[in-house]
Amino acid sequence: MDVYSYNVNGIRACVKKGFRDWMTEAKPTIVGLQEVRSPVDQVPEDLHGFDGFAHHFVAAEKKGYSGVGLLAAMEPDEVVTTMGEERFDVEGRFQLARFGKLTIVNVYVPNGTGPNRDLSRIPYKLDFTKRLFDILEAERSKGGRILVMGDYNTAHREIDIARPKANVKNSGFRPEEREEMDRILALGWTDTFRHFEKGPDHYTWWSQRFGVREKNIGWRIDYIMASPGAMKFVKGAAIHPMVMCSDHCPISVRLDDKVLK
Numbered sequence: 611m612d613v614y615s616y617n618v619n620g621i622r623a624c625v626k627k628g629f630r631d632w633m634t635e636a637k638p639t640i641v642g643l644q645e646v647r648s649p650v651d652q653v654p655e656d657l658h659g660f661d662g663f664a665h666h667f668v669a670a671e672k673k674g675y676s677g678v679g680l681l682a683a684m685e686p687d688e689v690v691t692t693m694g695e696e697r698f699d700v701e702g703r704f705q706l707a708r709f710g711k712l713t714i715v716n717v718y719v720p721n722g723t724g725p726n727r728d729l730s731r732i733p734y735k736l737d738f739t740k741r742l743f744d745i746l747e748a749e750r751s752k753g754g755r756i757l758v759m760g761d762y763n764t765a766h767r768e769i770d771i772a773r774p775k776a777n778v779k780n781s782g783f784r785p786e787e788r789e790e791m792d793r794i795l796a797l798g799w800t801d802t803f804r805h806f807e808k809g810p811d812h813y814t815w816w817s818q819r820f821g822v823r824e825k826n827i828g829w830r831i832d833y834i835m836a837s838p839g840a841m842k843f844v845k846g847a848a849i850h851p852m853v854m855c856s857d858h859c860p861i862s863v864r865l866d867d868k869v870l871k
Contacts, residue, residue, distance in 0.1 A: 611639035611867045613714065615759035615834055617815070617858035620647045621679070625654045627855040633660060636850075636860070639683050640709070642716030644761045646677035646702075657681070670702035677702045678716050678760070684709060693741055703738070710870035712840070713749065717742060717760040722781030729781055735763065736790055743794055746837075750798065755869055756837040758799070761815075761858065763831055766791040766801070769810050770830040782831060799835040802847040802863050812849050815858045826851075832861050843869035 614636065618624035621643065633641070646653070650667045657665060663681045668691045670676040680686070686707040692699050705716040720738055724730030742758070750756055764787045765771035777783040795801065803812070813828025822828075836844055843866040850860045 611865050611869075612637070612862055613757060613759070613834070613865060614638045614641045614860050614862045615644070615716070615761075615832055616641060616853075616860040617644040617718070617761040617832060617856060619645050619856040619858060621653055621657070622648055624855045625657070629855050630660070632853050632855060632860070633681075636862075638681075638862070640714060641681045641860075642705070642714065642759050643679040643681070644677075644716070644718035646679045647674050648677060649673065653679070666705065666707070668702045668705055671700045675701070676718055678705050678718050680705055680707055680714070680716055682707070682709070686714075693738075693745060695741060697734075698738055698741065704742070711755050712865075712869045713754060713756040715742075715746065715756060715758040715760075717758060717762075719760065719762045719764070721763045722784065722787060729784070732781060732784065732786065735781075736786065739790055739794065743797060743799075747797070750837045750839070753839040754837055755840040755843065757834055757840055757863070759834040759861075761832050762791070764788065764791055765829045765831055770813075772811075772813065772827040772829070782829065794835065798838055800838075800841045800844075802834045802836050802841075802844055803830075803849060803861065805841075805844070806847050813851070814849055814861055818857050823857075832858060834861060834863050836863070840865075840869065 667679040690706040722732035768774040814832035816823035
């Protein structure tokens with residue numbers, strides 16, 4: 611089974627740029643979407659029941675902002691959309707879905723940049739990720755099969771960003787954000803892509819400035835983290851830069867379907 615994560619940067623715009631064609635070609639089992647930026651009742655109708663897929667969307671209270679969604683070839687046994695703190699829940703950044711013994715967590719981690727282009731949202735961002743992985747720790751430590759996928763809004767190491775020196779003071783590559791990624795991995799999670807691919811020049815987001823994507827001046831800020839229990843079933847991981855429906859591209863893992871049982 612193939613599990614994908616994709617920041618669509620507005621689902622309505624993404625559909626106009628070929629999202630349905632990509633779905634038809636990729637044939638995913640489960641897709642987690644981030645930055646949906648649509649009220650649930652305004653998600654394009656042709657995504658509701660796409661080729662028999664179950665669907666579930668979570669919107670932020672603020673219109674046109676944030677939001678996550680799941681499309682799956684099977685009905686989840688359970689979907690949870692609260693992190694237990696209103697300051698996180700109002701931004702529509704979290705979904706936890708259970709499929710048999712597999713838990714899929716779909717997240718859109720906040721950007722640390724504040725409304726005045728400052729770094730004022732970094733504390734909120736770090737609190738979000740700490741709360742997220744605290745929620746999952748009991749299940750992870752008992753061998754639970756968990757994937758935490760989405761846009762983490764952080765390039766972890768210099769290899770994960772085309773121009774590290776130019777961005778060391780910017781949110782997304784600040785020391786405190788990168789240290790949080792270190793902390794997550796130290797808890798026992800695996801960055802699935804880096805488990806299989808050690809080389810440079812692999813990115814998942816590019817600025818929309820002219821020529822940036824063509825020159826591959828990007829950031830790897832989208833991840834699928836696997837718990838030890840899930841990692842046993844991960845057969846491969848990939849980034850799909852040729853999919854052009856958004857300023858991000860999809861990422862994926864291939865799982866042994868025994869992970870469900």
